[in-house]
Amino acid sequence: MAAAVATSHVGSRDAATLQPTQQAGSPGKRARDAVPFEAGAPVNFVYLHVHNAIRDELLVLEAGVKELLRQRQPEQLQEGLAALRERYTFLERVYKYHSSVEDEVVYPALDSKVKNVTLAYTVEHEDEERLFEQLAQLLNEALASSGAQQAQVVQQLACKVEEIHTTLRKHLAKEEEQLFPLLLRHFTHAEQARLVAQFLCTIPLASVATVLAWLKPSVPPAEQAQLCRQVGEVVEDQLLRQLLVGWLAPSGPAPTAQEAGTRDSSGVYPAADGGSPAAQQQQEEEDYPSVAAAYLQPAESPPAGIQSLGS
Numbered sequence: 001m002a003a004a005v006a007t008s009h010v011g012s013r014d015a016a017t018l019q020p021t022q023q024a025g026s027p028g029k030r031a032r033d034a035v036p037f038e039a040g041a042p043v044n045f046v047y048l049h050v051h052n053a054i055r056d057e058l059l060v061l062e063a064g065v066k067e068l069l070r071q072r073q074p075e076q077l078q079e080g081l082a083a084l085r086e087r088y089t090f091l092e093r094v095y096k097y098h099s100s101v102e103d104e105v106v107y108p109a110l111d112s113k114v115k116n117v118t119l120a121y122t123v124e125h126e127d128e129e130r131l132f133e134q135l136a137q138l139l140n141e142a143l144a145s146s147g148a149q150q151a152q153v154v155q156q157l158a159c160k161v162e163e164i165h166t167t168l169r170k171h172l173a174k175e176e177e178q179l180f181p182l183l184l185r186h187f188t189h190a191e192q193a194r195l196v197a198q199f200l201c202t203i204p205l206a207s208v209a210t211v212l213a214w215l216k217p218s219v220p221p222a223e224q225a226q227l228c229r230q231v232g233e234v235v236e237d238q239l240l241r242q243l244l245v246g247w248l249a250p251s252g253p254a255p256t257a258q259e260a261g262t263r264d265s266s267g268v269y270p271a272a273d274g275g276s277p278a279a280q281q282q283q284e285e286e287d288y289p290s291v292a293a294a295y296l297q298p299a300e301s302p303p304a305g306i307q308s309l310g311s
Contacts, residue, residue: 040223042192042230043183046106046199049218050098051172056218057091058165065161068154074146077154085139092132094211095168099125101199109195110179113186117179124171131164193230197244212247224250 038044064084071077103125107118138160142153183192203211216224228248235241 038184040226041184042189042196042227043187045196045219045227047176047180050215051176053215053218054095054168054172058168061087062165065158069158078143081139081143088135088139093207097202101202105198106195110182114182117182121175128167128171131167135160135164189230190234193234196227197231197235200244200247208247221250224248
């Protein structure tokens with residue numbers, strides 16, 4: 001069991017584990033891709049790609065729960081439960097980042113253009129948060145018990161997993177069917193790119209690398225490079241732009257100076273004060289929390305140098 005759940009570590013997405021969903025991976029071949037699609041739209045990152053990464057993670061977790069139900073060795077069952085708790089904790093954090101940027105940024109921006117379409121989604125986020133809390137309680141209880149009691153809790157855990165997975169999939173599908181077309185229709189690419197930047201700003205600095213390592217396999221490299229350029233064009237604060245573009249850069253060759261906005265041919269931002277890139281990066285990361293918080297201020301009172309949504 002430990003191998004079944006832990007082969008794809010948190011922060012990565014094992015190719016073999018995810019193969020069933022990737023075999024028919026081109027747009028239009030999967031039911032989950034049967035949503036409006038606009039090539040080059042930055043909001044694809046927050047909706048299509050984040051959603052598909054969540055769905056892939058749910059498949060991995062479902063396989064782990066099924067293996068738990070078959071497991072008869074106490075030591076391996078404990079290892080499997082611990083690995084499952086780690087992955088669900090990660091998924092809960094990612095889902096919270098996604099929901100937070102919707103509740104605090106996307107929904108208010110959408111309500112300013114299309115009235116009375118988002119309230120139900122905020123209520124659903126609250127319900128989903130309670131389901132994650134219930135799931136965490138069951139995982140902790142299963143890890144703290146043994147024997148027949150543990151087997152009983154694992155059965156309850158399997159039922160709760162089915163409930164939360166069904167709820168999440170319905171919510172994601174509804175967003176794609178109802179909200180995603182409105183974002184494509186009513187938001188320019190520049191406005192969408194700001195939403196992507198604000199989504200990244202909701203992720204704590206210590207978690208950004210892990211979250212993007214998990215997410216990037218869902219995003220084609222060419223689209224990552226294009227998104228780097230789009231985000232770089234709308235984020236005026238130099239520190240924030242450098243960090244966001246650096247995080248979004250596709251793996252492999254560094255984006256060109258045009259794609260990255262301000263990076264040189266080596267893929268490193270030149271230190272403004274002549275210091276080393278490593279020292280500059282450390283300073284950027286120390287300054288990031290306050291800059292990110294400023295970028296997430298309400299649109300009606302944006303910080304200096306930041307364009308508000310709809311401007």
